[in-house]
Amino acid sequence: MTLPFVPPARPVTGEDEIEAVVRVMRTGQVAAGPEVEAFEDEFSRLVDGLHCVAVNSGTSALHLSVLALGVKPGDEVIMPSFSFAATANSVAIVGAVPVFVDIERDSFCVDPAAIEAAITERTVAIMPVHLYGHPAAMDAITAIARKHGLKVIEDSAQAVGAALNGKAISTFGDAACISLYPTKNIHSIEGGIVVTPDAEVARQVRLLRNQGMEERYKNEVIGLNNRLSSVHAAVGRVQLGKLAGWTKQRQENARYLDAHLRGVVVPPVAPGVEHVYHQYTVRVGAEVEGGRDGLAARLAERGVGSGMYYPIPIHRLPSFQRPDVRSRVSGELVETEKAAAEALSLPVMPTLTQEDLERVVAGVNAL
Ligand SMILES: Cc1ncc(COP(=O)(O)O)c(C=O)c1O
Structure with a gap:
């Protein structure tokens, strides 16, 4: 089935x-x-x-x-x-x-x-x-x-x-x-x-x-x-009337994923921060076979969606290479490039069921 x-x-x-x-x-x-x-x-x-x-x-x-x-x-x-x-x-x-x-x-x-x-x-x-x-x-x-x-x-x-x-x-x-x-x-x-x-x-x-x-x-x-x-x-x-409940649910889903995911870096939360988890974004290192893209592909095979936000940093987009568009890069964008290669967003929306969450965890941990 x-x-x-x-x-x-x-x-x-x-x-x-x-x-x-x-x-x-x-x-x-x-x-x-x-x-x-x-x-x-x-x-x-x-x-x-x-x-x-x-x-x-x-x-x-x-x-x-x-x-x-x-x-x-x-x-x-x-x-x-x-x-x-x-x-x-x-x-x-x-x-x-x-x-x-x-x-x-x-x-x-x-x-x-x-x-x-x-x-x-x-x-x-x-x-x-x-x-x-x-x-x-x-x-x-x-x-x-x-x-x-x-x-x-x-x-x-x-x-x-x-x-x-x-x-x-x-x-x-x-x-x-x-x-x-x-x-x-x-x-x-x-x-x-x-x-x-x-x-x-x-x-x-x-x-x-x-x-x-x-x-x-x-x-x-x-x-x-x-x-x-x-x-x-x-x-x-x-929708505004539903925001507080949905945010709480997103945070609960995030806590479940934090506690159960293995082999990826779960999203750190800085002190004093109320994170509303628009995305639940993990880092997938090179030690995972095929890296981030490999994990995304294998999750898809198991029926689990994921998103890459954003695989190309803005300064490298074709629209910002055009000669008529002015922009400038300041310093080395080392962390930007790492994040673009490693960030993978997993499902966290408030409508996920416990079974959905378990499938996300099983999909990631299988690797
Ligand atoms: C970081 C960021 N800025 C701006 C926007 C633009 O918002 P909208 O799609 O409502 O125009 C988005 C939405 O996708 C976004 O994620």
Whole structure:
């Protein structure tokens, strides 16, 4: 008998999300409106009451934050190369220069010492990524930013609900960007949120997402259409109500995997960190036959999915080799290259059954 495939990740969408969509569709107000405002207000409770502006993707949240904070062509923004391309795209698309630095071995997040070494007179901002749901070293990063007069834009796409020393992730920077893509810890089908402590930055993002208008046809700045619809907001509101339970379940699944996996390095958690396990990412060393890719292939044969985030660091992507795209690498990206070769994300989503978890463990330990 073939057992059902355990996917690496699966969006969870319940009947109540479907009912919320129908409810909003029946109101007739399906574009932006009170439903979006309610979502922003409710999300704001997760992030110490800071300003929240909902947009149509995590990428838009990053792009509009970069614009709202006044990043200009030629300005440098320091970030890890070990991330999803959206992190760097949001900077390169405005003609600014992503400066790629190395990560810390344990957290997979940007290394503060590498940030400090990369600062030049052109540096205007730091963009840490809370990769896999593990917070970056925000105390060190915000101290560097203060010392050098730099902005901080948190890429919190993967870290909704995470915290560091009891302080919510997304409340450390001048702006923070959430993704609500279906496989994230909560989703709104597509969507994103900009979180900021600064009322003027929030106003700029609101203008930018709506063609530069606050008042209809009195466009104040050049803007785009990056609005979230009420239908998407309705899904997000229902999901938000489920976040705490799902996070707990992800953490319990992670604890089970930590306790039972053999032959791989389970994800370390730094002191004071509330890890929300968007991904449960192990390191597979060369001593495992076929290395990381070999393990992934053998897991697939046993019906266990896994994911490689990210096999090619951003600085080596073809899009960043183009002569018309400016970027820079600072220092040796030794840990970045190791992580790109060794990181393997195993299923950890809240809907896994005990049998699924046992199959993941059996699959890895068989090797
Ligand atoms: C680290 C990171 N940044 C940004 C994004 C972009 O988010 P979205 O897919 O919602 O545009 C993602 C999502 O995949 C991500 O993982």
